[in-house]
Amino acid sequence: MPNQTENSNKVNEKVDWQKLADTALLVRRDIIKMLGIAGSGHPGGSLSSTDILVLLYFHFLKHDPKNPKWPDRDRLIFSKGHGCPALYSVLARSGYFKEELLLTLRKLGSPLQGHPDMRKLPGIEASTGSLGQGLSIGIGCALAARFDKKSFMTYVITSDGELNEGQTWEAAAFASFRKLSNLVMILDYNQYQLSGRTKDILDMEPVADKWRAFGWLVKEIDGHSHQEIFEAIQWAQASKSAPSIIIAHTTKGKGVSFMENNNHFHGVAPTRDETAKALKELGENEAEIQRIVGMIK
Amino acid sequence: MTLERKMGAATRDAYGKALVELGKENPQVLVLDADLSKSTRTDVFGKAFPDRFIDIGIQESNLVGIASGLASCGKIPFISSFACFLMCKGYEQLRMGVAFPKLNVKVVTSHGGISVGEDGASQQSIEDFALALTLPNFTVIVPSDEFAAKFLIKQSAAYPGPVYVRTGRSKAPVIYNEQTRFEIGKGILLRSGKDVTLIANGLMVFEALEAAEILKREGLNASVVDLHTLKPLDEALLLGQAHKTGAFVTAEEHLVFGGLGSTVSGLVSQNFPIPVEFVGVNDTYAESGPPDELFKKYGLTANHIVQAAKKVISRKS
Numbered sequence: 001m002p003n004q005t006e007n008s009n010k011v012n013e014k015v016d017w018q019k020l021a022d023t024a025l026l027v028r029r030d031i032i033k034m035l036g037i038a039g040s041g042h043p044g045g046s047l048s049s050t051d052i053l054v055l056l057y058f059h060f061l062k063h064d065p066k067n068p069k070w071p072d073r074d075r076l077i078f079s080k081g082h083g084c085p086a087l088y089s090v091l092a093r094s095g096y097f098k099e100e101l102l103l104t105l106r107k108l109g110s111p112l113q114g115h116p117d118m119r120k121l122p123g124i125e126a127s128t129g130s131l132g133q134g135l136s137i138g139i140g141c142a143l144a145a146r147f148d149k150k151s152f153m154t155y156v157i158t159s160d161g162e163l164n165e166g167q168t169w170e171a172a173a174f175a176s177f178r179k180l181s182n183l184v185m186i187l188d189y190n191q192y193q194l195s196g197r198t199k200d201i202l203d204m205e206p207v208a209d210k211w212r213a214f215g216w217l218v219k220e221i222d223g224h225s226h227q228e229i230f231e232a233i234q235w236a237q238a239s240k241s242a243p244s245i246i247i248a249h250t251t252k253g254k255g256v257s258f259m260e261n262n263n264h265f266h267g268v269a270p271t272r273d274e275t276a277k278a279l280k281e282l283g284e285n286e287a288e289i290q291r292i293v294g295m296i297k
Numbered sequence: 298m299t300l301e302r303k304m305g306a307a308t309r310d311a312y313g314k315a316l317v318e319l320g321k322e323n324p325q326v327l328v329l330d331a332d333l334s335k336s337t338r339t340d341v342f343g344k345a346f347p348d349r350f351i352d353i354g355i356q357e358s359n360l361v362g363i364a365s366g367l368a369s370c371g372k373i374p375f376i377s378s379f380a381c382f383l384m385c386k387g388y389e390q391l392r393m394g395v396a397f398p399k400l401n402v403k404v405v406t407s408h409g410g411i412s413v414g415e416d417g418a419s420q421q422s423i424e425d426f427a428l429a430l431t432l433p434n435f436t437v438i439v440p441s442d443e444f445a446a447k448f449l450i451k452q453s454a455a456y457p458g459p460v461y462v463r464t465g466r467s468k469a470p471v472i473y474n475e476q477t478r479f480e481i482g483k484g485i486l487l488r489s490g491k492d493v494t495l496i497a498n499g500l501m502v503f504e505a506l507e508a509a510e511i512l513k514r515e516g517l518n519a520s521v522v523d524l525h526t527l528k529p530l531d532e533a534l535l536l537g538q539a540h541k542t543g544a545f546v547t548a549e550e551h552l553v554f555g556g557l558g559s560t561v562s563g564l565v566s567q568n569f570p571i572p573v574e575f576v577g578v579n580d581t582y583a584e585s586g587p588p589d590e591l592f593k594k595y596g597l598t599a600n601h602i603v604q605a606a607k608k609v610i611s612r613k614s
Contacts, residue, residue: 071371118369118398125369127398133390136359140366140374143351147327147372154366167390170359 079134132165
């Protein structure tokens with residue numbers, strides 16, 4: 001088994017936890033607004049990825065939204081493309097494009113496609129939406145860093161449903177064999193896929209053991225605890241010998257009571273009433289809620 | 298005069314040579330293979346540039362995905378395997394990871410067509426043109442001999458966006474020479490006649506030249522076009538020939554669906570309808586056997602082109 005220095009107690013004192021929490025709340029509101037207005041899309045998996053994305057974009061990623069093609073930037077491959085409203089929100093809030101553009105999600109002519117299109121929107125590192133491909137693309141980025149002797153990291157966020165795909169395991173075998181320690185996969189393990197619970201459709205357990213057997217460094221965390229996400233990413237960054245996977249146990253629909261663990265909201269957008277109710281739960285002010293629901297046909 | 302069938306190197310051998318030259322010229326060129334480098338000839342590059350060659354293992358889907366990531370970081374990955382494996386097993390990854398984002402990945406396959414021979418139908422790609430042509434943003438190239446292959450593959454490195462090149466396993470009759478110049482997207486009029494135009498790619502170009510000789514002896518003058526680029530299509534050359542001869546025969550080492558014949562017919566049917574006959578593999582898979590015998594059995598010889606030419610001439614109004 002690969003060795004790694006334990007690094008998990010080295011908490012950076014300068015982290016503004018409150019700001020990260022506030023940002024996550026704003027992102028969740030964005031997701032509800034975007035999907036409510038779009039009238040279609042995937043709330044559950046967007047909300048489950050939110051905290052992971054917030055920690056990456058607002059603490060860890062070396063990137064420059066004003067220069068999105070900066071060659072030395074860290075790469076983030078969002079393999080679970082259907083969860084893109086969360087990605088679009090963190091990109092907008094990082095400064096890649098105007099926040100108002102978020103409300104054009106899925107509209108004809110919008111760069112905010114139903115699934116991410118790297119040619120239409122700055123900050124998107126890979127066009128995704130066909131499950132199981134992101135890890136391979138991330139390997140390509142990690143290899144490019146190695147070829148060019150660059151120190152950038154590549155992060156790949158995948159869903160648990162994607163573990164069904166054979167390509168995931170092709171990639172898993174290759175990455176560890178090539179000792180790609182500059183590659184970090186974060187599994188948004190929300191326990192559901194489109195048709196139902198992953199344990200009922202195609203149970204991939206024992207997930208952690210499978211990745212260990214494939215030669216990866218494995219850490220399991222609560223994927224909504226900012227502290228745990230923070231420590232896990234620090235832990236993964238410290239690897240010198242192998243790729244790391246952070247198995248982030250998440251709740252599908254996290255943050256909106258009637259969406260949590262309700263797989264109806266895998267691929268169905270909230271109605272006008274549900275949008276208002278969700279935004280109210282997320283602490284949005286009444287005037288903004290009225291503005292948003294006024295935009296829902 | 299009769300055409301001399303002088304055998305040259307296989308187009309896959311030209312690929313290996315082209316890669317080594319590209320490796321010297323362009324530091325961004327990398328080569329990835331899926332455990333078939335001895336057959337695709339990428340091993341030649343691997344020996345010259347071991348640090349820029351990766352044998353991914355037998356995993357075509359991952360191969361394409363990795364190439365996508367490398368290209369997104371500014372590399373020019375050349376990826377190779379047998380045509381049937383890379384295009385069929387890697388197709389969805391080519392769609393999502395290369396064609397859709399229009400990334401600079403060069404897909405060069407070997408073992409195109411039934412001239413693979415004795416290894417049999419499972420190794421013989423007869424559907425790769427159709428698959429490549431249904432990937433928007435892809436350029437699709439089918440060189441006919443070693444000189445065309447080397448030149449066009451080298452040119453593809455600097456050609457923007459994704460490119461598909463099919464090479465073959467068996468030795469290819471020589472048509473060109475070291476001095477011949479090629480341009481992606483521009484077909485070559487090898488012979489000019491007035492009665493019919495024979496349009497071919499890959500190994501079928503030489504068969505078409507031979508067919509033109511046979512037709513000549515029978516008093517029929519055929520044009521012969523090497524349409525080495527299937528996409529973008531050389532519309533000016535083809536429509537000029539349509540006006541001139543009024544009858545086409547297409548010849549390809551591929552199913553008669555979705556390849557050269559379909560593409561050329563689509564062009565003329567919309568612009569200048571003329572009769573077209575297709576020479577290619579009909580709705581079937583081939584089998585093991587020597588390439589020349591397979592060509593006879595599955596309808597891919599000069600004589601089959603001659604028969605198609607006579608038929609299409611008889612259909613002229």
